[in-house]
Amino acid sequence: MVTGDLHRAASGDAHAGLFFGAPQDWRREFNPCIQCGMCGGACPLGPAMDYTPRRAIYMAKEGLLDPVIRSNTLWLCVSCYNCTARCPTNLKITDILFPALRDAAINAGIQLPGEFKRALDNTYRYGNSLGEGPRKRMEWTKGAGVPVPVISQLRRPVEVLWLVECYPSYHPRNQVQAQAMARILHAAGVDFAILGPEERCVGDCERLSGEKGLFESLVEYNAALLDKYEYQEIITSDPHAYNSLHRVYPTMDRRYPVKHYVEFLAERLDALRPLLRHRIDARVTYHDNCCLGRMCGMYEAPRDLLRAIPGITLTEMAFARENALCCGGGGGGMWLDTVIWQAAGDRLSDRRITHALATGAEILAVSCPFETSRFEDSLKSSGHEGKLIVRDILELLDESMRGRGGAAA
Amino acid sequence: MNISVLLNMVPDLVEELEIDASGTALDTQWMRFLLSESDEHALEQALLLKDRHGARVTVLALEPGDAEEALFSSLAKGADEAVKITGVSPGLSKRVVAMAFKEALQATPSDLILTGVYAIDDLDGHAAGLLAGMLDLPFVGVTRSVEPVNGRVVVQKEYPGGFAAEVEVGLPAVIGVLSAPQPPRYVPVARIRETRKTRTLTERPVSVAESLPGLTIRRLFKPEPAERAEMLTGTLGDVAGQIVTILADRGLVR
Amino acid sequence: MSPSSQDVWVYVEHLRGTVAGHTYELLGKSRDLAGALGGRVVAILLGNGVQPLAGTLGAADRVIYVDDPALAEFTPQAHGTVLRALAEQQAPRLLIFGATSLGMDLAALLAGSMGMPLIVNCKDIGVEDGRVVATSQMCGGKLLCEAGIGDRPAIVTVLSGAFPAEKGASDRPPQIESVPLPVSPDALRMKVLRLLEPAAGDVDISKAPVLVAVGRGIQRKENLPMTEDLASLLGGVVCSSRPVVDQGWLPASRQVGKSGMIVKPKLYLALGISGAPEHVEGMKDADLIIAVNSDPKAPIFDVADYGVAVDLFELLPLLTQEIEKRKGLAAAS
Numbered sequence: 001m002v003t004g005d006l007h008r009a010a011s012g013d014a015h016a017g018l019f020f021g022a023p024q025d026w027r028r029e030f031n032p033c034i035q036c037g038m039c040g041g042a043c044p045l046g047p048a049m050d051y052t053p054r055r056a057i058y059m060a061k062e063g064l065l066d067p068v069i070r071s072n073t074l075w076l077c078v079s080c081y082n083c084t085a086r087c088p089t090n091l092k093i094t095d096i097l098f099p100a101l102r103d104a105a106i107n108a109g110i111q112l113p114g115e116f117k118r119a120l121d122n123t124y125r126y127g128n129s130l131g132e133g134p135r136k137r138m139e140w141t142k143g144a145g146v147p148v149p150v151i152s153q154l155r156r157p158v159e160v161l162w163l164v165e166c167y168p169s170y171h172p173r174n175q176v177q178a179q180a181m182a183r184i185l186h187a188a189g190v191d192f193a194i195l196g197p198e199e200r201c202v203g204d205c206e207r208l209s210g211e212k213g214l215f216e217s218l219v220e221y222n223a224a225l226l227d228k229y230e231y232q233e234i235i236t237s238d239p240h241a242y243n244s245l246h247r248v249y250p251t252m253d254r255r256y257p258v259k260h261y262v263e264f265l266a267e268r269l270d271a272l273r274p275l276l277r278h279r280i281d282a283r284v285t286y287h288d289n290c291c292l293g294r295m296c297g298m299y300e301a302p303r304d305l306l307r308a309i310p311g312i313t314l315t316e317m318a319f320a321r322e323n324a325l326c327c328g329g330g331g332g333g334m335w336l337d338t339v340i341w342q343a344a345g346d347r348l349s350d351r352r353i354t355h356a357l358a359t360g361a362e363i364l365a366v367s368c369p370f371e372t373s374r375f376e377d378s379l380k381s382s383g384h385e386g387k388l389i390v391r392d393i394l395e396l397l398d399e400s401m402r403g404r405g406g407a408a409a
Numbered sequence: 410m411n412i413s414v415l416l417n418m419v420p421d422l423v424e425e426l427e428i429d430a431s432g433t434a435l436d437t438q439w440m441r442f443l444l445s446e447s448d449e450h451a452l453e454q455a456l457l458l459k460d461r462h463g464a465r466v467t468v469l470a471l472e473p474g475d476a477e478e479a480l481f482s483s484l485a486k487g488a489d490e491a492v493k494i495t496g497v498s499p500g501l502s503k504r505v506v507a508m509a510f511k512e513a514l515q516a517t518p519s520d521l522i523l524t525g526v527y528a529i530d531d532l533d534g535h536a537a538g539l540l541a542g543m544l545d546l547p548f549v550g551v552t553r554s555v556e557p558v559n560g561r562v563v564v565q566k567e568y569p570g571g572f573a574a575e576v577e578v579g580l581p582a583v584i585g586v587l588s589a590p591q592p593p594r595y596v597p598v599a600r601i602r603e604t605r606k607t608r609t610l611t612e613r614p615v616s617v618a619e620s621l622p623g624l625t626i627r628r629l630f631k632p633e634p635a636e637r638a639e640m641l642t643g644t645l646g647d648v649a650g651q652i653v654t655i656l657a658d659r660g661l662v663r
Numbered sequence: 664m665s666p667s668s669q670d671v672w673v674y675v676e677h678l679r680g681t682v683a684g685h686t687y688e689l690l691g692k693s694r695d696l697a698g699a700l701g702g703r704v705v706a707i708l709l710g711n712g713v714q715p716l717a718g719t720l721g722a723a724d725r726v727i728y729v730d731d732p733a734l735a736e737f738t739p740q741a742h743g744t745v746l747r748a749l750a751e752q753q754a755p756r757l758l759i760f761g762a763t764s765l766g767m768d769l770a771a772l773l774a775g776s777m778g779m780p781l782i783v784n785c786k787d788i789g790v791e792d793g794r795v796v797a798t799s800q801m802c803g804g805k806l807l808c809e810a811g812i813g814d815r816p817a818i819v820t821v822l823s824g825a826f827p828a829e830k831g832a833s834d835r836p837p838q839i840e841s842v843p844l845p846v847s848p849d850a851l852r853m854k855v856l857r858l859l860e861p862a863a864g865d866v867d868i869s870k871a872p873v874l875v876a877v878g879r880g881i882q883r884k885e886n887l888p889m890t891e892d893l894a895s896l897l898g899g900v901v902c903s904s905r906p907v908v909d910q911g912w913l914p915a916s917r918q919v920g921k922s923g924m925i926v927k928p929k930l931y932l933a934l935g936i937s938g939a940p941e942h943v944e945g946m947k948d949a950d951l952i953i954a955v956n957s958d959p960k961a962p963i964f965d966v967a968d969y970g971v972a973v974d975l976f977e978l979l980p981l982l983t984q985e986i987e988k989r990k991g992l993a994a995a996s
Contacts, residue, residue, distance in 0.1 A: 106597050115922050117595045124598055125443070126423060131944075133423040135439070172940055172962070213599025338905075338915065338922040373939075380879065381906050426806055435806075501808075507775060527767065527783075529802050532810070534781040535771040538739070542775020547853055548739050550771075551764040563856065567764050568737070570678055571861030571870065576738055577854040585768065623780035625811045627796070632807060638954060638970030648971050649981040652953060653989050655969060659951060660824030661873065661897060661930050662989050663684045 019095070019207065019215070019248055026100040030057045032089040039083035039093055044325060044351075045076040048344040053083050053093050056101065069105040074098065075113060075339045078348065079208045079331025080290045085322060094208070095248070098331070102210025119335040120211050123218075127200030128166035129335065134197045140168070140175035141194075146186040150196035157230035159191035160264075163245075165238035166201050167369035173376075174369040180398035181237055181261060187275050187401055188268055192235075198225060204240035204291075207248065208331035223254050234258040237394070239291035239368045240330060246296065260292055262367050262393065266301035269308055276400040279311035284396075285361040286314065287352065287375075288324035289368040297322075302367050305393050309400045317355040325352045329370030349374040350382055357388055364390045410464040410557060410580075412455045413517055415510050415524035416483070417536060418442040418474030422529070426631070433626040434500060442474035444482075447525025453589035454555055455523050456487050462557055465489050467517050469613075471509055473498050477610065485596045485604040492517065496614040501532045501626070507539035508617040514544075516613060519581060521562065526550040526585030533624050537585030547578050550585030669702030672755040674746065675720065676765055677708070682716050685761045685823045690722040691830025692788065692821070693759060697724075699790035700756055706837070707749065709742050711735035714841070721833030727840050733848040736855035739768040747773055748845035755816065757795060759788075762820040770820045781818040782810055786825045795819075803927075803948055824929070866900050868917055873899025873930045876919060876946070877907055880935015880956060880975060884912040889979055890934060896986050897930065904942045920945035934975045938963025 033054075040052025050071035051059065059068050068074075083093040091097075106112065112120075122131035141148040151161060162185070168178040185192050203218035226234070234256055236242050242260040249256065265272060284306055292298040299321045306312055319325050326333075328340065328348030341347055353375055356364045364375060375390045391399075420426060420435065421443045427436040458464045468483040469492040470476035480491040494513045499505035514522070527535045541548030552564040553573070564584060567573050578584070641648045656662045671693045676683040686706075693704040706723035708716060711734055717726045727749065734741055746769065750758065758773070760766030762784050774781035786807075787798040795812040797819055812819075868874060875894040881887065887901065894901045901917065908918045919926055921941040931949035935956060936942060943966050946952070954967035955975045964970040971978065 103597070106595060107600075109594060111591065112595050114592065117592075120595065125421075131423065135424065211598060213597055213602055217598060217602070335922075338918070341909070342915070373941075377906075381909055420802060422802060422805060426802060504774075504781075530806075531783050532799055532801060532808055534774050534783060535767055538768055538771020539775035539781075542772045542777070545776060548743075548768070548772055549853070550739065550768040565859065566738075568678065569676070569683065569763055569765065572678065573859040574736060575856040575859065577856055579853075623813055623815045623817065624782065625813070627809045627811050629806060629808050632804065636965075638952075638964040638967035640959070640964070640970045640972065645973060645978055645981050648973065649978060649985040652969070652971070652982060653985045655951075655953070656897070656930065656986075657989055658824075658827075659929070660684065660688060660828060661951075662986055663828070663898070 019251060026096055027060050029096050030061060030091055033057050033061075033091055034089060036088060038086045038088065042082040042086045044080065044082065044348055045078070045340065045344055049073045049076050053097060057091075057093075057097060060097075060101070065101075065104055069101055069108055069110060072339075072343050074101050074105055075116070075336050076343055077208075077331055078326055078328045078333035078340070079205075080326030081294045082326070085294050094331070099208055099210045099212070103212050106210055113336060113339050115338070116209070116332060116335045119332070120206060120209065120214060123201055123203065123206050124214055128170060129201065129205065130166060130170050132170045137164075137169045137197050137199055140178050141182070143175070144179040144182040146183050148182050149193040151193035151229050151231075152196065152198060154193050158193045159232050160185070160193075161226075161229060161231035161234045162192050162194050163202065163234060163236040163238070163241055164194055164199065165236060165241045165369070168237050169199070171369070171373070173373050177369065177372070177392045177394045178237065180392070180394040184265070184272075184394065184397055184401065188265075188271055193231075195225065202236075202238075202241035202244050204244040204248075205330065205332055205334070207244060219249065219252060219254065226256055232257070235261055235264045237261050237369065239289050243291040243295060260298065260367075262292065262301045262305060263298060265397070266304045269304060272397070273308050276309050276397065278400050278403040280309055280396060280400055281311040282313075282362040283315050283360065284312050284363040284365050285317050285356050285359045286365045287317070287327070287356065287371065288321050289366065289371060290324070290326050290330055292367065293324055294322050302365070302393055305397065306365055309396055312396075315359045315361050317359050319355060325355065327352055327368070327371045327374045329368075329374055334370055347374075347378060349378040353378040353382060353384065353388075357384060361388065363396070364388050365393055365396060366390060367393050410458065410462065410520045411518060412458060412464045412466050412521045412523060413514060413519040414448070414452050414455045414466060414468045414483070414488070415522065415536065415540070416448045416452070416468055416470040416476065416479050417445045417506065417525065417528050418470065418476050418479065419445045419528045419530045428629045428631070432628045432630075434629065444479040445525050445528040447527060447587055449525075449593040450589040451523040451525050451586035452483055452486065452488070453591065453593040454586050456594065457589060457591070458555065458557065459487060467492060467519075469494060469510060469513055469517070471497055471499060471506065480610055481605050481608070482596060482601050484608050485600045486594060491608075491610050492613050493610045494613050494615055496616050501530060503528070503531055503534045503536045504539055505617055506536045507534070507543055509615050510536070510540055511543050512615040512617060513613050521555075521580060522546070522583045523555070523586055524583070526552070526587050535585065537583060541583035544583065547582040548585070549576055549578055549582070551587045552584055553588045554590045555584055555586070668754055668756060669697070669700040670705050670753070670755045671697040671700065671702060671757045671759065672705045672707055672750070673723065674758070674760045674766065674769065675706050675708040675716070676761055676763060677710060677713065677716055680716070682719055683761065683763075684828055685763065687722070687828040687831030688823070688826040689759050689761060689821055689831065690720065691828065691832075692826040694722060694830065696757060696788060696790055696795075700793065702756055705755065707746065709734050709745055717839045718836060721835035721837045722831045723837050725838045725840060727842055729842050729844055731844045731848075733844060733851050736858065737765055738851070738853040738855060739772050740853040741851035743769050743772045743776075744846055744850050745844065747777060749842070750777070752845070757816070758818040760818070760820045762822050766820050770818050774818050779816055779818050780812050781820075782812065783820045785819050785821045788819060788821070804950065866916065868900060868902045868919065869924050869926050871900045871926075872928055873897045874902045874919070874926060874928045874932070874946075874949075875899060876902050876904065876931060876933045876936055878904040878934065878936030878942075879906045881907065882935075884910070886976070887912060889983070893932075893979065893983050893986075896983065896990070897932075899928070899930070902926070904936050904939070933963055933967065934979070936963050937961045938966060
């Protein structure tokens with residue numbers, strides 16, 4: 001059960017930015033806190049935290065920041081937004097409390113977990129947390145099998161500017177998803193282009209990691225780029241990029257017409273449906289990711305896409321839609337994996353996998369790049385490899401378009 | 410204590426290295442540079458000495474290779490002064506680098522000179538040792554900690570085989586740092602940006618002979634790229650033998 | 664400086680009463696170089712109580728040793744000052760050091776103070792018409808540089824494993840010459856307070872020259888001891904990918920990868936590791952990567968130098984045996 005108008009936070013109250021870089025002292029944001037404890041109770045990692053969000057808010061307001069920033073609390077938030085969704089006074093716990101605490105820790109010179117620091121250094125230097133060179137952003141396009149135009153070379157307006165984002169561009173498990181998306185867009189006759197080597201991370205995870213200056217510099221960079229080119233809309237394959245572009249940028253007076261691929265493709269289902277020729281006979285369960293789901297209310301579009309594939313039957317897992325349990329990758333979670341695992345004793349993706357397995361489904365469908373590897377790893381480490389396969393919706397659509405033999409990149 | 414930290418910019422290997430048309434130098438068109446890793450540790454070591462013992466830290470770097478970013482970042486981390494050395498393009502020569510630092514240091518009296526003990530692009534020497542030799546100063550390299558004790562410093566120097574030694578060194582001295590006692594600190598981007606707006610770099614022109622005395626680069630080249638592993642085949646016994654031969658050829662089986 | 668001889672000097676590294684294996688590699692190569700230059704191979708042995716080591720250096724024509732309490736522990740100051748004095752007296756053509764934590768200090772210090780050309784990290788050295796040419800390995804092995812030193816006296820440091828050690832082994836007794844400390848002990852103005860043993864207990868895998876890495880393919884904790892034996896034989900330690908640590912079979916300090924340690928050992932032997940990007944990030948810069956995985960399509964083979972697609976449990980005993988055999992041969996010769 002979710003109290004409050006969840007999506008009011010999504011549309012952005014004009015007076016309170018979603019970015020704690022807002023000029024007022026961020027602690028005043030939490031004046032309405034009634035210390036009810038919903039946040040700590042809803043947090044999947046709350047039990048492992050030295051201080052729950054509720055206590056952290058109280059201590060911050062009392063000026064007792066030091067023990068909080070030296071505790072493990074900061075490093076256990078994966079930005080799942082469950083606390084934000086349930087807070088009866090609509091406090092922006094995920095978007096303001098944790099980033100502000102992390103910023104305070106960084107400025108106080110607290111030793112950062114090594115992988116976390118490396119990810120931030122990489123984003124600053126190379127425009128992506130993986131530390132890959134900008135020129136390699138195009139590598140994935142070689143295996144797409146269809147032309148993937150770069151907007152700076154096209155020199156004309158396009159219908160759709162596609163922000164591929166970092167993991168789909170560089171991570172081998174996600175590159176095949178980017179390739180699938182290129183083929184789907186091509187088959188659906190969409191006039192699209194990508195940014196290519198100019199693209200830099202939108203920086204949602206960096207924002208939530210408390211790197212205020214880094215996010216600001218990325219906003220400046222990306223806004224300049226997005227202002228330079230002509231397009232009718234922007235689509236992205238990454239829910240985190242969507243999260244920042246759709247919800248946070250407008251509070252910084254930057255508004256861009258952005259959609260995540262699930263809503264973009266769902267709008268074009270009539271054109272897509274005839275292309276989905278091959279059956280995939282399987283029971284599929286869909287994992288609602290936190291950014292598209294809880295924060296943006298996008299529950300039906302991904303399911304519509306899956307239902308359009310002949311042969312698929314959808315089955316719901318426990319804790320679906322706004323109650324979905326996060327995979328643990330957001331808000332820096334991808335770079336805090338060991339820290340979180342050591343504090344909590346397991347990974348959120350391990351827990352989520354059990355929900356999927358309990359449905360008896362053959363396929364776990366996802367729509368966030370972090371999730372494929374995280375869930376596949378969890379299947380292996382829990383000894384359930386082979387009982388369930390993990391596929392992005394893009395991979396399933398692509399397979400239905402081309403048949404199983406054609407699915408390899 | 411006055412500490413000078415010498416910073417070197419080295420090729421960032423994230424980008425493919427390209428060799429220019431002459432075949433004796435790197436093509437810098439797409440090359441990116443980053444601060445040499447052991448110099449980052451040298452800076453961290455200096456900042457720890459400042460935090461704990463109140464030293465004054467000056468960082469120096471030669472201009473080429475986007476050194477400004479490293480210099481401002483050092484100021485943001487807490488260095489007191491940053492010097493940009495102009496007028497020298499050392500190319501691949503650490504001897505030229507050492508000569509440039511030697512001249513630039515004349516205007517910055519130092520009790521302790523810290524720099525990384527090596528850099529990935531070392532060819533004609535390691536700047537730390539070369540400089541110490543040119544300045545005729547006590548030198549210890551491959552250190553993992555530096556502590557001031559009664560007007561001298563005690564360093565932990567690594568030896569082969571996992572051994573190390575505590576060595577007492579009189580000042581002034583040059584120390585070639587391998588690693589600092591803690592990882593290089595993170596500096597938030599906001600602070601670097603602010604530092605760029607509020608602080609200035611000291612420019613110091615120097616002039617040195619820019620050649621490799623006695624050394625000629627005949628050619629730079631890349632090793633043959635291997636797309637995939639060379640797969641060893643045969644019976645299990647054959648394969649075991651092949652592996653051991655590969656290891657023995659590299660001195661790994663003693 | 665007196666006129667240059669054509670002698671090739673090798674600085675002998677030793678620890679705890681044993682000459683470093685690498686020194687024999689340098690002696691072996693020096694025989695070729697000295698022959699081509701028309702000079703002799705001279706081994707320079709500095710220390711305290713080192714006289715017994717001189718007899719093992721038969722591959723050299725001459726061994727010059729300085730035995731003095733002031734040289735008991737290595738410092739760049741002590742050994743460097745003595746080397747400089749000796750070199751100024753006798754003017755060798757080439758001074759060869761190992762590219763080690765000792766050699767790199769000495770080579771750079773001497774090159775700076777004596778104004779001699781230096782090439783570091785050599786994987787090959789040759790002589791062409793009386794001129795010395797060396798190939799230096801740069802940028803983690805991504806770049807090689809062939810440089811000529813001409814006919815001036817020069818210094819080089821050599822990568823471990825660049826030349827065969829067998830060529831530096833000899834039973835022949837060399838001509839041994841003891842030289843008194845050529846400078847006053849006050850000139851060696853650095854004091855070693857104490858030696859520190861390697862820390863027992865938790866291992867720092869980033870310092871190990873050889874890593875035997877195990878992945879999920881090791882299947883059970885009970886299978887680890889045989890990998891530990893293999894690691895010891897090769898002078899290394901066992902490390903692992905994340906799943907092995909997750910299972911609690913090894914401590915987190917042994918984890919290699921994006922969320923573990925980044926390592927650059929001389930040898931990374933990957934057993935039963937698939938090669939996920941998060942793991943590869945931690946070990947891709949190892950000098951030599953050999954991978955064993957029963958799946959020939961495992962991504963680890965994209966980053967390995969050599970690969971074997973067999974059952975690691977079948978290969979391991981044979982590999983261990985073969986290494987023991989080879990070491991037995993090496994000790995006997």
